[in-house]
Amino acid sequence: MQPQVQVSLLLQSTEMAEIDTIIDRAVTSGDPLIATEYGNQLGRAIALKGVALAKLFFGMRNNWELFRAAGIEEEFGDFVNAHMTITSKVADKYADMYEAVLDNANIPLPIRNQLAGKPIKQLLLLTAAVREGDLDEDDLEDVVVLDYNGVRQKVRDARGDVTSSRRTITARLVQREESKYPHGSLVVFGADEQEVIGQFKLIPETETGRIYLERIKNQLGWEDIR
Numbered sequence: 001m002q003p004q005v006q007v008s009l010l011l012q013s014t015e016m017a018e019i020d021t022i023i024d025r026a027v028t029s030g031d032p033l034i035a036t037e038y039g040n041q042l043g044r045a046i047a048l049k050g051v052a053l054a055k056l057f058f059g060m061r062n063n064w065e066l067f068r069a070a071g072i073e074e075e076f077g078d079f080v081n082a083h084m085t086i087t088s089k090v091a092d093k094y095a096d097m098y099e100a101v102l103d104n105a106n107i108p109l110p111i112r113n114q115l116a117g118k119p120i121k122q123l124l125l126l127t128a129a130v131r132e133g134d135l136d137e138d139d140l141e142d143v144v145v146l147d148y149n150g151v152r153q154k155v156r157d158a159r160g161d162v163t164s165s166r167r168t169i170t171a172r173l174v175q176r177e178e179s180k181y182p183h184g185s186l187v188v189f190g191a192d193e194q195e196v197i198g199q200f201k202l203i204p205e206t207e208t209g210r211i212y213l214e215r216i217k218n219q220l221g222w223e224d225i226r
Helices: 014-029 033-045 049-062 064-069 076-083 088-102 109-115 120-131 137-144 148-159 207-220
Strands: 170-174 185-189 194-199 223-225
Touching: 014 033, 014 049, 014 064, 033 049, 033 076, 049 064, 049 076, 049 088, 049 120, 064 207, 076 088, 088 109, 088 120, 109 137, 120 137, 120 148, 137 148
Parallel strands: 170 223
Antiparallel strands: 170 185, 185 194
């Protein structure tokens, strides 16, 4: 049975629909170079390159465990850095925006489609505010017709002076034997807090275990401590 490729079908313009095909081809062949080469060309080819690239990165990142299962050894970010003109930091920001805003089923599809027509620079302002519930449906309808300064002010009105996630939580997987935390610990960090909430076997005995561990890491955005 072929694995189900996790890519939103939002934005069915010719160019945007083609991205679903590209991700499907890349996953089926186990070769993410198909997606990165397309992405490099995409940046020079179409006007909606920002949103299109966001969808491409979202699709690649969400399916990265399938590429790992096909033999790709690099992490998503390392692969992007090696094969694209865009850095992994930018790729993650684009993918985060797509996931929080354009792939968010809690936002009505007509609004998402209207938002998708806006410049990527404006959409990136929305990521944390939408993810944390600071902007409601009415706010997003207003955002559709605002320019960059208007969108920025809308976000500031909703969040005060906060410009990024105020509830940022990161998780780190301890891989150094000499760390103050036990080897394999999952440590979560908040604003002023940190806690070990679990422990993982870092070298699974089965391929299924390895794939699932990588899937969890990719989905939660863990940072490895080596």
